[in-house]
Amino acid sequence: MTTQRRILSIQPGQPASDGAGVRLNRVIGGSGLERFDPFLMLDEFSTDNPDDYIAGFPPHPHRGFETVTYMLEGRMRHEDHLGNVGLLGSGGVQWMTAARGIIHSEMPEQESGAMRGFQLWLNLPAKDKLGEAGYRDIPATDIPRLTTAKGVEAVVIAGEFDDGEIRQTGAVQRPHTEPQLFDLRLPADSAIAPKLPDGHRVMLYVYQGELNLPDASPEPIKAGRLVRLSDEGALHLASSQGAGVLLIAGKPLHEPIVQYGPFVMNSREEIEQALRDFRDGVLA
Template identity: 40%
Template sequence: MSLRPTLETRPAKPTMEGAGVKLHRAFGFQDPSELDPFLLFDDFRNERPEDYIKGFPWHPHRGIETITYVLEGTVDHADSLGNTGSLGAGDVQWMTAGSGILHQEMPHGNAKGQMHGFQLWGNLPAAQKMTAPRYQDMTSDAIPEVTDDDGTHVRIITGTFWGKTGPVDGIAADPQYLDISVPAGVRKTFKIDTYRRAFAYVFQGSAAFVDASVPTGVLLEKEIGGQEIHIRDMSGDRTLIRFGTGDEVTVQAGEHGVRFLLISGAPIDEPVAWHGPIVMNTQAELQQAMRDLRNGTFIQPAH
């Protein structure tokens, strides 16, 4: 067994998208090989309706998949194929844009005005760039959950983990997407396929991701739950942790526990031509997509 080293720890950066939605971006529009097959990850979390209510009006996508996971509030969606729906707390939507789709996503707060969710973009390989668009909407009660003896709790969005399999399937990157809660002071190891790129995103509490590549003398000593442990500085709210190669990740929860997403996928290792919500393999394909948008042929006929 080999522990994955931490390549980078960085805070998500405030930005604005859509019609003025304030959010935090953990990664996106940088080097697409960094976390291949994943391209972008946004944390949209607000307590003031004016910071999100204008939402994400009609916009195109081609060549990618978008994964939306809602924790608080709701997100209403509609698309150019005539699909409509609403995602509530705990629900997941996996949209394969494929050859092209126009859609809108309009968030609404809960009774307290709070809105919280995540959106991850996954790339599509060349052979699937122009596949037919589709949606997979999964309600919260369809997502399996498992709790270990030490209180560690995992929601399995996709992939198989601890004997349970998430409901979303047929995704190009064959990803594993886990929502993990670890109680205060607990140290826990999670298996990840060696050949997948992987990252964690802390969004509640704090934790140290134990890195075997760092000598013990470099680590900090701290007492948590009556135990003296050796840890790195804790990663807190809205922190991205990018991992190197290995087959497991070990996390040491902080004094208030931690909740984080652990996401991995098989790299595509193909050229990327990227402009906004459209991701192709070549500049020629990207230019064709722009022409299609201009001349009204972006939505491909069903086969």
């Protein structure tokens, strides 16, 4: 008999503000980051009100991890001190490796309309935290998108999608943490059973509709909830009403996590060094 992944927790996001006053729903962040290792933060932005996003994220530093920004609707411009410039449009992804240091800005390229998407922070192993910084802009046309026999649409951002019938390599592959990042769109009365490696930390964020986990919960998971699952077993997702789900999985690093704002290192001493480097203009 196949073991099913168990639900460890179900939690709502918390209202937050970041940048120059952008309103967010902070799904992961704050204390207890070891529970989500290798993931450090997940923010959702979803609004039709330009006052909630127009101020954007003026220049700010990062060190020690990667940021993944996935846009459902809207336009955001990236610029950094390395000379990278990118325009993130609907369905696109920006994958930034801060490593030893990057200073960038993320500013809206619109003054009205909807701005919807996510930013995920992915930790780097200790040996790579002071490596070369990098940036990749991935338009929607370069991200694999497929539809299963049961009508579920899967946007395969990172890792490899495999439901036993279709296998598809994602747009991004990363060593060490081996992230799996899929946007799953389940129509009403559909189901999907994506295969994931045992030992990977697995989370589901329901961003619209209601998700059913027939083998783990008698009650549907409503939009705005993060489901944290056990690290081993099969996964069966279904929806009677229809749902949009961000599936996030990765291999834990099992290393110390010390965070101070935009810096994530392995010790307090390394954080203090990052602060000195930023102050002295030698972060990167």
